[in-house]
Amino acid sequence: xxxxxxxxxxxxxxxxxSTSGSVMQLAVDNDVKGIDGNCGGxxxxxxxxxxxxxxxxxxxxxxxxxxxxxxxxEDGFDDFSRLCCQIEISEELDGLVLKVAQ
Amino acid sequence: xxxxxxxDPFEQARLxxxxxxxxxxxxxxxxxxxxRDLRKTAHNYKNFTSAAxxxxxxxxxxVNIRKTRQIPFELDPPVHTDYRAAVEPWFKRPLEEPYxxxxxxxxxxxxxxxxxxxxxxxxxxxxxxxxxRALTLLLNVPYEEANLxxxxxxxxxxxxxxxxxxxxxNILYDYIDAQIDNAIANPGDDLYSVLLAKEINGQKLTRxxxxxxxxxxxxxxxxxxxxxxxxxxxxFAEHPASMARLQEEPEIIKxxxxxxxxxxxxxxxxxxxxxxxxxxxxxxxxxDSRVSLCWASANRDxxxxxxxxxxxxxxxxxPHVSFGFSHHNCLGATHARQIMRILLELLPQKLKAIQIxxxxxxxxxxxxxxxxxxxxxxxxxxxxxx
Numbered sequence: 001x002x003x004x005x006x007x008x009x010x011x012x013x014x015x016x017x018s019t020s021g022s023v024m025q026l027a028v029d030n031d032v033k034g035i036d037g038n039c040g041g042x043x044x045x046x047x048x049x050x051x052x053x054x055x056x057x058x059x060x061x062x063x064x065x066x067x068x069x070x071x072x073x074e075d076g077f078d079d080f081s082r083l084c085c086q087i088e089i090s091e092e093l094d095g096l097v098l099k100v101a102q
Numbered sequence: 103x104x105x106x107x108x109x110d111p112f113e114q115a116r117l118x119x120x121x122x123x124x125x126x127x128x129x130x131x132x133x134x135x136x137x138r139d140l141r142k143t144a145h146n147y148k149n150f151t152s153a154a155x156x157x158x159x160x161x162x163x164x165v166n167i168r169k170t171r172q173i174p175f176e177l178d179p180p181v182h183t184d185y186r187a188a189v190e191p192w193f194k195r196p197l198e199e200p201y202x203x204x205x206x207x208x209x210x211x212x213x214x215x216x217x218x219x220x221x222x223x224x225x226x227x228x229x230x231x232x233x234x235r236a237l238t239l240l241l242n243v244p245y246e247e248a249n250l251x252x253x254x255x256x257x258x259x260x261x262x263x264x265x266x267x268x269x270x271x272n273i274l275y276d277y278i279d280a281q282i283d284n285a286i287a288n289p290g291d292d293l294y295s296v297l298l299a300k301e302i303n304g305q306k307l308t309r310x311x312x313x314x315x316x317x318x319x320x321x322x323x324x325x326x327x328x329x330x331x332x333x334x335x336x337x338f339a340e341h342p343a344s345m346a347r348l349q350e351e352p353e354i355i356k357x358x359x360x361x362x363x364x365x366x367x368x369x370x371x372x373x374x375x376x377x378x379x380x381x382x383x384x385x386x387x388x389x390d391s392r393v394s395l396c397w398a399s400a401n402r403d404x405x406x407x408x409x410x411x412x413x414x415x416x417x418x419x420x421p422h423v424s425f426g427f428s429h430h431n432c433l434g435a436t437h438a439r440q441i442m443r444i445l446l447e448l449l450p451q452k453l454k455a456i457q458i459x460x461x462x463x464x465x466x467x468x469x470x471x472x473x474x475x476x477x478x479x480x481x482x483x484x485x486x487x488x
Contacts, residue, residue, distance in 0.1 A: 038435065038436065038439070039356075039360055039420075040356030040357060040359070040360065041356065041357075042356075042357050042360045042417065042418065042419060042420035042421075043419050043420065043421050044360055044364075044420050044421045044422050044423075044425075045425075045431070064419075066406060066419050066421055067419075069138065069141070069406075069421065070421055073141060073145045073427075073428060
């Protein structure tokens with residue numbers, strides 16, 4: 001079980017729990033504002049852009065090449081940007097904090 | 103060749119040059135063929151504008167048949183940003199459950215009717231009615247309104263010969279004008295009335311702006327949706343195991359929608375007008391010339407997609423651009439994706455098999471290229487479960 005906290009652009013904190021699946025799906029299933037996941041998680045829409053808390057970056061890992069190609073055109077893109085459809089939930093991510101980009 | 107095969111005519115030009123040129127009514131277009139170049143160009147609205155003379159960014163150009171600016175499509179940021187934000191919530195309504203339930207009824211009723219017939223011509227008897235009836239939900243107008251739209255045929259700007267047809271376009275514009283008049287006299291909860299009441303930065307939308315949103319909604323979602331539906335039917339007719347798999351593994355429906363849309367690329371390309379002379383992929387691009395973002399080519403770019411010419415229904419990473427890219431990504435995509443989702447759920451539930459009897463391909467001419475984008479006619483039999 002991993003507890004994952006989303007901080008929206010309106011500074012609302014939403015903490016959710018799950019064991020598997022993508023972080024995007026968890027957010028969409030719980031109506032986290034700013035995570036739309038329009039493409040269902042295949043890395044084609046960039047509507048699930050988040051900033052990963054710095055201390056979790058080693059566990060989450062950097063964006064892959066194709067994901068990076070999408071992210072570099074997004075507003076607010078930085079070293080901690082990820083598309084959360086590409087982050088798989090695991091025990092290791094327990095305590096993860098993500099800032100929703102838009 | 104299989105009927106559901108959609109060849110990529112751009113491959114050689116994409117690999118060798120990255121750019122191709124086509125003429126269009128004496129206003130030539132340089133087509134951007136590689137995904138990475140296309141994304142950069144689409145994102146750079148400051149030099150590749152959408153806010154040109156109305157109709158000029160469309161290929162074939164509509165400058166001779168349209169004066170109304172399509173909104174928010176033919177605007178650039180920051181003006182575009184405000185207009186897009188104003189209309190976006192309305193176009194997200196397809197995510198709501200009551201909307202989806204009504205859409206399911208529309209598709210279910212049509213499929214049942216098709217099963218009862220010996221033969222069906224998919225473009226005119228299935229895809230066009232489906233698209234038109236679904237559009238009544240997007241506009242929030244009575245279901246019966248679809249009958250008139252169906253009578254207009256598959257393309258609102260083109261007659262049978264595929265050439266741009268000003269008289270036909272006027273039918274649409276006159277219709278929208280009359281609907282706006284109705285909404286002014288009797289405001290309701292339809293898209294016309296909602297737009298007429300909308301304010302952006304304290305200013306009400308003008309009548310011409312309301313018309314611009316409606317023209318975009320009617321034109322942008324017509325042959326694109328019809329192609330996506332018809333081509334999907336052709337695909338599942340020739341791949342029955344894939345149709346059955348949708349029912350056995352419903353988790354692949356979402357990636358399957360994206361993959362079919364990638365492979366078919368229902369809209370081949372969309373233009374921009376160049377503000378200052380520049381280079382794309384080491385080719386000189388002149389000021390005030392046109393470029394097009396060739397979604398269909400970029401979707402087959404082997405430097406990004408593995409086995410780009412194959413339909414891989416559960417493709418995990420699929421950064422296709424069939425819904426465009428960046429600020430101008432398709433406003434109707436939420437609606438289109440819901441149509442596809444419900445169709446892909448219902449097809450294996452309702453049908454045992456689809457058999458193709460006759461097919462007449464719709465081939466676009468784009469300079470040196472000929473691209474199959476869909477069908478003019480697709481005659482099939484739908485066989486239901488016993």
